[in-house]
Amino acid sequence: MLATLRCMVMRDLTLAMRHRSDVLTTVFFFIIVVSLFPLGVGPEAALLKEMAAGVVWVAALLASMLSLTRLFADDYNDGTLEQLLLVPQSLSLIVLGKVLAHWIISGLPLVVMSPLLGLQFGLEGDELMMLMVTLLLGTPVLSLLGAIGAALTLGLRGGGVLVSLLVLPLYIPVLIFGAGAVTASAAGMGADGHLSLMGAILLLALVLAPWASAAALRISVE
Amino acid sequence: MFNLFKYSSPATFYPLAGRLAVGFGIASAILLVIGLYMSFFVAPTDYKQGEGYRIMFIHVPAAWMSMLIYVVMACWAAAGMIWHTRLSSMMASSLAPTGAMFTFIALWTGALWGKPMWGAWWVWDARLTSELILLFLYVGFMALESAIDDPRRAARASGLLALVGVINVPIIYYSVQWWNTLHQGSSIKVVDGGVETSMSEIMVWTLLVMTFACWFYTIAVALCRVRSIILERESGASWVKALLQERK
Amino acid sequence: MMSEWLAMGGHGLYIWGSYAVAALFMIVEVILVVRRRRSLMQRLGRMIRMKDSEVSG
Numbered sequence: 001m002l003a004t005l006r007c008m009v010m011r012d013l014t015l016a017m018r019h020r021s022d023v024l025t026t027v028f029f030f031i032i033v034v035s036l037f038p039l040g041v042g043p044e045a046a047l048l049k050e051m052a053a054g055v056v057w058v059a060a061l062l063a064s065m066l067s068l069t070r071l072f073a074d075d076y077n078d079g080t081l082e083q084l085l086l087v088p089q090s091l092s093l094i095v096l097g098k099v100l101a102h103w104i105i106s107g108l109p110l111v112v113m114s115p116l117l118g119l120q121f122g123l124e125g126d127e128l129m130m131l132m133v134t135l136l137l138g139t140p141v142l143s144l145l146g147a148i149g150a151a152l153t154l155g156l157r158g159g160g161v162l163v164s165l166l167v168l169p170l171y172i173p174v175l176i177f178g179a180g181a182v183t184a185s186a187a188g189m190g191a192d193g194h195l196s197l198m199g200a201i202l203l204l205a206l207v208l209a210p211w212a213s214a215a216a217l218r219i220s221v222e
Numbered sequence: 223m224f225n226l227f228k229y230s231s232p233a234t235f236y237p238l239a240g241r242l243a244v245g246f247g248i249a250s251a252i253l254l255v256i257g258l259y260m261s262f263f264v265a266p267t268d269y270k271q272g273e274g275y276r277i278m279f280i281h282v283p284a285a286w287m288s289m290l291i292y293v294v295m296a297c298w299a300a301a302g303m304i305w306h307t308r309l310s311s312m313m314a315s316s317l318a319p320t321g322a323m324f325t326f327i328a329l330w331t332g333a334l335w336g337k338p339m340w341g342a343w344w345v346w347d348a349r350l351t352s353e354l355i356l357l358f359l360y361v362g363f364m365a366l367e368s369a370i371d372d373p374r375r376a377a378r379a380s381g382l383l384a385l386v387g388v389i390n391v392p393i394i395y396y397s398v399q400w401w402n403t404l405h406q407g408s409s410i411k412v413v414d415g416g417v418e419t420s421m422s423e424i425m426v427w428t429l430l431v432m433t434f435a436c437w438f439y440t441i442a443v444a445l446c447r448v449r450s451i452i453l454e455r456e457s458g459a460s461w462v463k464a465l466l467q468e469r470k
Numbered sequence: 471m472m473s474e475w476l477a478m479g480g481h482g483l484y485i486w487g488s489y490a491v492a493a494l495f496m497i498v499e500v501i502l503v504v505r506r507r508r509s510l511m512q513r514l515g516r517m518i519r520m521k522d523s524e525v526s527g
Contacts, residue, residue: 148386152379156369165365166383169358170390173397180404197400201393212386219378258489267479274481277488284492323495331488338481439496443503450507457514466518469511 004089008097009104015074016105022067027109030063034117045122052121053131053182059117060110060135061171064142067106068167069160071098071150072217081221091217092210099140099147099210107139123182130185134178137198144209145170151216173201230307232452233461239452243445250438257432265428274338281331283433284324285349287440288356289391291321295363296388299381309448311377312455314384315367316448320440322360328353348402352395359387373455 016023037055038048075081084094114135115128123131149167153159181194229235261279268275295317302311332350333343344350363380370376456462478485 148382152366152383153369158369162365162369165358166362169355169362169394170386172355173390173393176397176401180401184404197397208389212382216379216382219375219382222375272481273479274484276478276485280489280492320499323499327492327495330491334484334488338484443499446503446507450503450510453507453510453514457517462514463518466511466515469515 001089001093004093005097005100008094009101012098012101013104016101022070023105023109026063026067026106027113029066030059030110030113031117033059033062035120038120048121049123049186052118052123052127053134053179053186055121056114056117056131056135057138057175057179060114060139061142061168061175063110064106064139064146065164065167067102068143068146068150068163069153071102071147072154073150073159076154076221081217085217085221091214095147095151095213095217096206096210099143099213102147103140103143107135107143110139111135123186127182127186130182130191133195134181134191134198137195137202138174138178141174141198141202141205142171144205147213148209148216151213151220154217154220174198177201227307230305230309232309232312232456233459235309236449236452236461236465239445239449243442243449246438246445247442250435250442253431253435253438257428257435260424260428260431265425266422271339274335277331277335279428279432281328281335282429283436284328284331285353286433287436288321288325288328288353290437291317291324291440292356292359292384292391293388295321296384299384303378303381303385308374308377308455309452311381312448312451313444314381315377316444316451317440318360318364318367319447320443322357322364324436324440325353325357325360329357346402348395348399351402352391352398355394355398356391359391363387 034056037051041047041051072081075084085091087094111132114131118128118131146163146167149163152166153162156162177194177198181191181198184194185191229238257279261276265276265279267273295314298310298314298317301307302309302314329350332353336345336347336350337343363383366383367376367380370379453462476482476486
């Protein structure tokens with residue numbers, strides 16, 4: 001079972017590395033969106049520190065949304081998706097592999113960049129740590145749920161906008177717990193409640209989302 | 223034994239839906255008149271809020287209906303996917319607009335009720351916020367369905383979305399509840415609780431009558447809309463031709 | 471008496487505002503559904519007449 005997973009992930013990563021610019025666009029989009037907020041809201045440190053977690057999290061949501069449409073679109077256009085549907089291995093495993101690759105390309109860079117951007121907002125050591133941990137737990141869920149939206153809107157005109165309309169409401173719990181964890185730990189209330197809930201959502205998504213995206217793929221590709 | 227699947231074919235369901243729609247329509251009209259009369263003339267003035275609380279008689283039923291319709295929509299969608307009956311997914315897509323309308327009414331009346339009571343049009347209260355998110359789910363459902371041209375794929379894709387959505391509704395509700403209690407800055411507690419506990423007998427009856435009125439209204443409108451959807455999707459079928467010949 | 475009843479203890483604007491919008495939306499929805507049905511029947515009727523004339527023509 002792991003072989004199929006590994007093979008799918010490696011395949012998608014090599015494909016992504018061929019046109020490396022896509023990886024960078026997601027990260028630069030994330031950086032630009034986060035840096036826009038101080039320009040809009042004003043430079044005073046107290047305010048920025050207050051809203052840092054929320055801004056970084058919303059930017060992470062939008063950044064992972066950006067690259068969702070491409071998750072299945074390239075394979076759909078050149079026909080490999082139909083082949084993947086006929087493969088004996090379970091389709092949800094293949095989808096999990098693709099989502100893992102998508103997370104490595106678009107989720108992990110956000111996690112790595114987030115401390116840098118946290119500094120921009122004046123966050124200190126342990127808050128940056130908490131921001132990274134919450135993003136580490138949260139971004140996979142964004143890719144998993146996003147895969148369902150991407151599979152549903154495969155090959156539709158205006159698919160990009162539609163995916164965000166379908167999937168953003170489902171991201172809200174992750175956003176609430178993610179940003180809430182950072183503010184709670186900053187306020188000294190401890191964030192283990194938030195983190196355990198995010199872990200629960202991650203496990204739930206890991207089990208259910210691939211199956212739902214597989215069903216959605218079967219509907220879209222028929 | 224009543225053959226469940228006898229009415230699952232559009233041809234036999236179509237006339238039945240017509241009769242039911244008329245029946246439920248009349249019932250809802252009557253109940254609505256009674257309900258409105260009760261909520262304005264029979265229900266006493268609330269000791270705390272005076273007359274303002276009367277908005278409750280449209281706000282609470284609309285909020286209940288918005289959630290109930292979403293769950294019913296998800297059940298029809300699930301039935302459509304399990305038994306591959308086209309009619310069930312048609313029922314799901316006929317319910318969505320009415321559900322979205324009730325969600326908007328719930329938000330609108332909630333805001334108008336909040337203004338005199340809390341002094342603000344919009345309060346990030348847990349229930350109002352989850353109602354807003356529910357509206358996004360409805361809009362997503364309808365947007366997806368209209369974006370796909372092939373009706374079969376549209377029905378199944380939006381059905382799956384409704385199922386994914388209905389699993390998320392409780393998660394969203396509790397995360398918003400958690401978020402609301404965490405940021406106790408907005409410490410405005412919904413007085414609903416207060417009103418409900420001290421609700422006199424007559425208020426509860428008025429609320430029930432209005433809820434049933436909205437319920438029958440939804441059934442009537444949904445059945446009428448599903449008849450149009452059936453005609454649109456089955457326009458090629460012979461029974462549609464026969465039906466139209468006979469009407470001419 | 472009427473105007474005092476309409477004032478609803480000062481909350482008249484909010485009460486009538488919410489009931490009016492609710493009523494408006496419900497009535498508009500019914501009108502839309504009925505109009506959709508009527509135009510559909512006409513369109514299907516025309517399509518069938520067109521097919522008949524082709525067959526017989």
